[in-house]
Amino acid sequence: MAIVQASTGGQRSAHLTDTAWVRWVLISVALLFLTLILVLPLITVFSEALKKGFEVYVAAISEPDALSAIKLTLLAAGITVPLNLLFGLAAAWSITKFNFKGKNVLITLIDLPFAISPIIAGLIFVLLFGAHGIFGPWLAEHDIKIIFALPGIVLATIFVTFPFVARELIPIMQAQGIQEEEAAASMGASGWTIFWRVTLPNIKWGLLYGIILCNARAMGEFGAVSVVSGHIRGQTNTMPLHVEILYNEYQFAASFAVASLLVILALVTLVVKSIVEWKHNLDQTKQTEV
Amino acid sequence: MHIEAKNLSKKFGDFEASKDISFGIEQGKLIGLLGPSGSGKTTVLRMLAGLEQPDSGEIYFHGQLVNNKTPQERGIGFVFQNYALFRHMTVFDNIAFGLTVQKKKKAEIQERVSSLIELTGLKGLDHRLPHQLSGGQRQRVAFARALAPEPQLLLLDEPFAANDAKVRKELRTWLKEMIRRVGITSIFVTHDQEEAVEVADEIIIMDHGRVEQQGSPMDIYKSPKTSFVAGFIGESSVLEHFSGLKGFADTIPQAKAIIRPEWIEIGKDKELISHNSATEVGIVRDIVFRGANWLVEVELENYRLSAYRSFEKETLQPGEEVHILIHRAYQYNDNDASVIENSLKDDPMPVHI
Numbered sequence: 001m002a003i004v005q006a007s008t009g010g011q012r013s014a015h016l017t018d019t020a021w022v023r024w025v026l027i028s029v030a031l032l033f034l035t036l037i038l039v040l041p042l043i044t045v046f047s048e049a050l051k052k053g054f055e056v057y058v059a060a061i062s063e064p065d066a067l068s069a070i071k072l073t074l075l076a077a078g079i080t081v082p083l084n085l086l087f088g089l090a091a092a093w094s095i096t097k098f099n100f101k102g103k104n105v106l107i108t109l110i111d112l113p114f115a116i117s118p119i120i121a122g123l124i125f126v127l128l129f130g131a132h133g134i135f136g137p138w139l140a141e142h143d144i145k146i147i148f149a150l151p152g153i154v155l156a157t158i159f160v161t162f163p164f165v166a167r168e169l170i171p172i173m174q175a176q177g178i179q180e181e182e183a184a185a186s187m188g189a190s191g192w193t194i195f196w197r198v199t200l201p202n203i204k205w206g207l208l209y210g211i212i213l214c215n216a217r218a219m220g221e222f223g224a225v226s227v228v229s230g231h232i233r234g235q236t237n238t239m240p241l242h243v244e245i246l247y248n249e250y251q252f253a254a255s256f257a258v259a260s261l262l263v264i265l266a267l268v269t270l271v272v273k274s275i276v277e278w279k280h281n282l283d284q285t286k287q288t289e290v
Numbered sequence: 291m292h293i294e295a296k297n298l299s300k301k302f303g304d305f306e307a308s309k310d311i312s313f314g315i316e317q318g319k320l321i322g323l324l325g326p327s328g329s330g331k332t333t334v335l336r337m338l339a340g341l342e343q344p345d346s347g348e349i350y351f352h353g354q355l356v357n358n359k360t361p362q363e364r365g366i367g368f369v370f371q372n373y374a375l376f377r378h379m380t381v382f383d384n385i386a387f388g389l390t391v392q393k394k395k396k397a398e399i400q401e402r403v404s405s406l407i408e409l410t411g412l413k414g415l416d417h418r419l420p421h422q423l424s425g426g427q428r429q430r431v432a433f434a435r436a437l438a439p440e441p442q443l444l445l446l447d448e449p450f451a452a453n454d455a456k457v458r459k460e461l462r463t464w465l466k467e468m469i470r471r472v473g474i475t476s477i478f479v480t481h482d483q484e485e486a487v488e489v490a491d492e493i494i495i496m497d498h499g500r501v502e503q504q505g506s507p508m509d510i511y512k513s514p515k516t517s518f519v520a521g522f523i524g525e526s527s528v529l530e531h532f533s534g535l536k537g538f539a540d541t542i543p544q545a546k547a548i549i550r551p552e553w554i555e556i557g558k559d560k561e562l563i564s565h566n567s568a569t570e571v572g573i574v575r576d577i578v579f580r581g582a583n584w585l586v587e588v589e590l591e592n593y594r595l596s597a598y599r600s601f602e603k604e605t606l607q608p609g610e611e612v613h614i615l616i617h618r619a620y621q622y623n624d625n626d627a628s629v630i631e632n633s634l635k636d637d638p639m640p641v642h643i
Binding site for chain 2: 185187201202
């Protein structure tokens with residue numbers, strides 16, 4: 001009886017539900033926590049940013065150094081996301097559609113950036129490509145700058161955001177199996193055709209979701225980029241780094257103004273993410289019907 | 291010979307999925323690849339399609355070695371167990387897929403797909419997506435899709451498994467008729483002996499990665515070559531030893547026997563009078579209603595046997611004493627097997643006990 005009620009009425013049966021006061025305490029704790037940790041800081045960012053008036057705000061985000069930081073952040077994300085998209089697709093594809101030795105090692109390695117502190121990630125590249133690094137002398141000889149320049153920032157960002165697309169795709173592709181691809185192959189479709197016409201349409205929502213997460217992290221990354229960027233104003237400062245510098249120089253309004261831009265980017269990402277998720281779920285329920 | 295497999299072997303890790311498999315299939319035949327689950331049927335099918343590479347052995351299509359040909363080059367239609375329809379494509383696009391890959395002209399594609407939709411009875415469903423179809427309809431789409439590029443060989447992996455009993459039967463008849471009409475060489479995998487016997491021209495029985503026997507359903511039923519085949523096809527009771535049965539003497543050492551219910555007659559006191567010396571006496575232990583007749587379980591002194599009994603005859607009751615006439619038995623040991631007849635049945639001078 002209880003099960004029938006639960007499934008038809010949408011109400012949980014009595015023995016599964018706590019008393020009213022427990023419910024209210026739990027909800028209030030959750031809400032309080034959310035307000036303290038999430039909402040309050042968000043409001044602070046915007047109120048601090050606009051404290052000295054709208055003109056100061058506009059000036060702060062349109063001065064050359066800020067513009068350069070915005071440009072660099074977008075550029076780094078613009079390079080990182082497509083590269084990680086390709087890598088993530090290739091990794092997810094090979095892991096789910098083929099059997100090979102060392103597959104489990106690869107799966108573990110993909111997660112490495114999640115496990116390692118971003119500072120270490122940055123440091124790895126300094127140790128590899130820095131002036132005293134392994135490839136340092138060779139790079140100096142050929143006049144190639146990686147550390148304290150755009151390539152370093154991009155490398156560090158790629159490293160940190162490396163798992164997002166692959167992690168998103170692997171479970172989806174695993175669940176879908178390889179039969180549709182096999183069917184296409186037996187009908188004469190080449191690998192390329194199979195990818196574009198069978199695989200990609202099946203994973204598009206997961207892929208988009210992975211891209212969004214990857215992009216969000218790429219724009220917001222601080223630790224790893226901080227190590228390799230060198231903090232050169234107007235040249236190697238990304239937005240998160242610029243925020244820090246301004247803050248350290250007691251330019252609070254300007255610092256929060258740039259921070260508010262990052263928040264806005266994050267909010268936009270969240271909205272897009274929700275839309276994608278919603279669309280995806282819609283597709284999913286349609287497919288699992290019948 | 292259209293399709294020929296020679297000494298195919300395939301291992302997955304330590305598991306031997308195929309052991310030295312050889313068979314030949316003639317043009318236009320409908321073959322049932324029958325065996326219990328895990329017997330390696332699907333692996334054979336996948337090797338023929340090129341989706342799996344044999345570790346050793348050769349596959350010939352029309353006398354041509356195809357081992358090194360990719361699935362794309364083999365000209366095969368494959369119907370997967372769960373159909374593997376392209377979930378984001380409509381029925382029409384699914385069926386048209388193979389043709390668009392071949393870069394056929396639009397009008398030609400339109401025509402071929404329409405005629406296949408007509409043939410498979412999917413009219414009006416052109417624009418549905420796979421998830422909007424019933425199991426039986428999906429099966430039809432999968433079939434039409436596999437046929438569209440005009441393959442030389444159609445492979446079907448457990449084509450009826452994903453449907454309920456009623457739809458299965460309908461699809462079975464439908465598929466048999468479709469394949470006849472198209473005239474394409476086809477192999478279907480099944481673990482259901484009734485399905486194989488009913489649909490196939492010829493059956494290949496597999497067990498533990500080996501081919502046990504190949505032949506027409508009638509052949510296999512009448513003269514099974516191995517005990518596995520004898521036990522797998524049809525219903526049967528297995529007797530560990532049988533020389534105590536009247537009219538039977540084993541002619542091979544350590545013989546066991548398989549006796550089918552249709553080889554046994556049971557009757558009340560006077561019903562089997564003509565073969566009196568060949569009959570045994572037993573007790574009815576259980577009777578099961580089977581739709582068309584009764585399945586009766588009888589217990590003899592040392593054996594337990596199953597037999598059929600017609601509705602036309604008087605209904606038996608559990609506990610009742612009955613006479614049992616065993617017409618024949620299938621004796622086998624590790625090396626030999628043969629069918630033996632009841633030697634007392636035709637005794638010219640019956641002795642009344």
